[in-house]
Structure formats: C-alpha cells, structure tokens
Amino acid sequence: MDRKQLIVANWKMHKTPAEAAEDAAAIATALGRLPDHSSVALAPPFPALVPVRERLAQTQLLLAAQNVHSEAQGAFTGEVSAPMLKACGCDLIIVGHSERRAMANESDAMVQAKMKAAFQHEMGVILCIGESDSQRNEGQTFKVLDKQVREAVKGLSVTGVNSLVLAYEPIWAIGTGKTASVDQVQEVHAFLRETLADCFQTGLEKDLAKQTEILYGGSVKPSNIKDLMSMKDVDGALVGGASLNPETFVSLIRNGFDL
Numbered sequence: 566m567d568r569k570q571l572i573v574a575n576w577k578m579h580k581t582p583a584e585a586a587e588d589a590a591a592i593a594t595a596l597g598r599l600p601d602h603s604s605v606a607l608a609p610p611f612p613a614l615v616p617v618r619e620r621l622a623q624t625q626l627l628l629a630a631q632n633v634h635s636e637a638q639g640a641f642t643g644e645v646s647a648p649m650l651k652a653c654g655c656d657l658i659i660v661g662h663s664e665r666r667a668m669a670n671e672s673d674a675m676v677q678a679k680m681k682a683a684f685q686h687e688m689g690v691i692l693c694i695g696e697s698d699s700q701r702n703e704g705q706t707f708k709v710l711d712k713q714v715r716e717a718v719k720g721l722s723v724t725g726v727n728s729l730v731l732a733y734e735p736i737w738a739i740g741t742g743k744t745a746s747v748d749q750v751q752e753v754h755a756f757l758r759e760t761l762a763d764c765f766q767t768g769l770e771k772d773l774a775k776q777t778e779i780l781y782g783g784s785v786k787p788s789n790i791k792d793l794m795s796m797k798d799v800d801g802a803l804v805g806g807a808s809l810n811p812e813t814f815v816s817l818i819r820n821g822f823d824l
C-alpha cells in the first residue's frame with residue numbers, strides 16, 4: 566500500500582466567493598488530469614465553499630473547510646457544523662490549525678471532538694500540529710508534538726485512522742518566510758509516523774497509521790517544495806501565502822508532483 570501525495574491550498578481569510586470560484590477554476594484548468602496517487606485540495610473560507618464546489622465539479626480537485634464545530638447543531642452563534650460542511654460538498658476539514666489554537670483557544674480536547682464530528686459525517690481530517698519558536702528553542706519540540714498527536718487521536722476508530730492526514734506546521738515557519746530545513750522536517754515526520762502508530766493497539770490500526778499522509782506547512786513555495794517532497798516521510802504540503810495566486814500555486818504543484 567503506497568502513501569498518496571497531497572498538496573492543499575489554505576486560503577485562510579482571503580478571497581470573496583466570486584474570486585475563490587474563479588481561482589479554483591483557473592487552477593483546475595491549468596492542472597488538467599493529475600497522476601494517480603496525487604491529489605490537490607482547496608480550502609476557501611466558508612462563504613466560498615459552495616461556489617468553489619460548483620467550479621470543481623468534473624475535476625479531481627478536492628474541497629476542504631478550514632474549521633468545524635464539534636456539535637451537529639444548536640445555539641452556537643457563528644459556528645458551522647460537520648453535516649453543513651458535508652452538504653456543501655466538502656471532502657476534508659482542516660482541524661487544529663495553530664491560528665485557531667491561538668486565536669480561538671482551541672484545546673487538544675476540542676480538536677479531538679472536531680475530528681470525531683468530521684469522521685462521523687464521512688469527511689477526512691487534516692490535523693495540524695506544530696511547536697512554537699520558544700518551544701523549539703527550549704528543546705520541547707518532540708514533547709509538544711507527541712502530546713498534540715496523542716490527545717487528538719485518542720479513541721479514534723479504524724475508519725478514523727484511514728481518513729486522517731497529519732500536517733506538521735511549525736508555528737515559527739508560518740507566514741514568516743522561514744522554512745524549516747528539509748532535515749528538520751524529515752526528522753519530525755519520521756517521529757510523527759512512529760508516534761501515530763504507537764497510539765494504536767491492533768496491527769491493522771498500526772499499519773494504517775504508518776500509511777498516514779504527513780504534510781509539511783510553513784512558507785512552502787514553488788522554489789522549496791521539490792526538496793521538501795524528496796524527503797522520505799514528506800507526502801505533501803499545506804500551503805498558505807503561496808497558494809493565493811493561482812499561477813504560483815500551479816507551479817508549486819507542478820514542482821512538487823514533478824509534472
């Protein structure tokens with residue numbers, strides 16, 4: 566069983582629905598048919614999900630949401646639930662992004678509940694984890710990541726493991742232009758693969774955990790994606806800034822997938 570390659574555009578709080586739909590169509594047209602085992606997903610802001618989905622019909626591109634609430638419905642002003650995102654045509658949900666952990670105080674327990682909601686409604690999860698600058702400088706990187714992974718996947722079913730993608734995003738590398746070195750990234754990804762397998766008991770779960778795609782995120786650009794993806798345990802990227810311009814993002818994908 567081979568791992569797949571995946572490159573995801575996280576558009577964060579950028580683009581109106583019309584702009585997002587136009588850019589999605591431009592990306593899909595420029596890419597054409599993708600090789601087997603290589604996928605691309607777009608994560609626009611909530612209001613753009615449906616228009617982007619419409620433009621992605623008949624294409625292989627996947628649609629991702631940037632967040633989800635753990636409950637299916639209720640008095641949660643400003644929140645969006647998993648069944649709503651499913652109805653918008655989402656394939657994946659980004660959960661636990663460091664910006665949400667910092668801005669909205671999302672705890673590991675909340676992240677876990679959000680993941681469960683996504684799986685219950687048959688969507689995949691891109692689980693973001695990563696250490697801060699001070700945690701790395703204090704030698705806490707592996708301890709922090711170990712806790713984030715273990716707390717998030719506690720009680721996860723086989724189906725859950727099967728629908729999980731990890732995204733290692735060191736906070737100090739997000740939007741800073743400071744990319745982690747390929748050796749730093751490989752070291753962390755290998756650690757994450759082992760840690761994830763160690764979270765499960767059965768052979769099947771452990772095998773699935775070892776096959777989990779692990780993406781890197783943090784100042785990924787067309788110029789560094791090839792080197793990052795040449796590392797053994799790097800299966801793709803979660804891209805912020807360099808995904809906003811369709812031409813730049815398409816060239817990043819071409820370099821990453823060797824197209």
Ligand SMILES: O=C(CO)COP(=O)(O)O
Pocket residue numbers: 575662734738739740741742782783784785803804805806807
């Ligand atoms: O946070 C990120 C993707 O989720 C990374 O953002 P940048 O690519 O802008 O550093």
